Amino acid sequence: MSLNTAAPSPSTSAALPTIAFIGGGNMASAIIGGLIRQGHPASQIEVVEPYAPTREALRKNFGLAAQPEAGPALQRASIVVWAVKPQTFKDAAAQAKAHTQQALHLSVAAGIRSDSIAQWLGTERIVRTMPNTPALVGKGMSAIYARPAVTSAERQSVEAIMASTGEFLWVESETQLDAVTALSGSGPAYVFYFLEAMTRAGVGMGLTEAQAHQLAVGTFVGASELARRSHEPPAVLRERVTSKRGTTYAALQSMEASGVSQAFEAAMRAAEKRANELGNEFGS
DSSP states (O other): OEEEOOOOOHHHHHTSOOEEEEOOSHHHHHHHHHHHHTTOOGGGEEEEOOOHHHHHHHHHHHOOOOBSSOOGGGGGOSEEEEOOOGGGHHHHHHHHGGGOTTSEEEEOOSSOOHHHHHHHHTOSOEEEEEOOGGGGGTOEEEEEEEOTTSOHHHHHHHHHHHHTTEEEEEOSOTTHHHHHIIIIISHHHHHHHHHHHHHHHHHHTTOOHHHHHHHHHHHHHHHHHHHHHOSSOHHHHHHHTOOTTSHHHHHHHHHHHTTHHHHHHHHHHHHHHHHHHHHHHHOO
8 A cells, every 4th residue: 555645736636637527415525626726627527416406516616517417518528536325326327328438437436346337337447446524624535446457647647636635545456445444434433423422421521512522623633643643553652641540541441341442343344344235235
């Protein structure tokens, strides 16, 4: 795996070709917003979105006139980003296939394997990526897998697209994307889950909800930044803030006794399993 943290310069994004999005929801909007911030012209973005309120949001937020269904306008796109729900991908592909034969295809749909996408679209030029919702604020973490037919230049175009939403890394095996889904794809929900618990505990100990929330969020942000900058593993960082028989020690001992670590790992395994099941359920 290789990690890239650099955002593209405006000139890099502006050099991208016309990009079409099949689906205009949250993840598509995150990528579109990132591209436009980096200098990619809205006039070189096409969107297909069947839901009228979402089309209106795209018009209001980005000045985009999204289409309710796939049509000839897609033919000018050199890259097609698939931001659809797994259960709708196959039908959406059938509608768009005739208009996207010459394009590189980038899927952000969870679970749907590239073999299925290749069969539905009749092309081997397919890239899969698993971003997460912090992409909405430019702090996303994505993993990317490309089929062998994807060229080096096409990989660079994908990097420019995904870098506009945050960091990314490449994986060599497509099966690793199920693990990525479980770790970073679903990861923001785990953070929110812990924030909820910490906030409830803070309120129970006498803080206001606003105070507890601010303290919990600030702690996550600060600890994450410390982990990011450090060359040492989290275990070492944890040990450094844990005094024997101190308050942190008491809290960690309680979590260990409750099996929190094992339960957390089991939860991630459940997410990985479900990602694999999605490919079986909705793939070809």
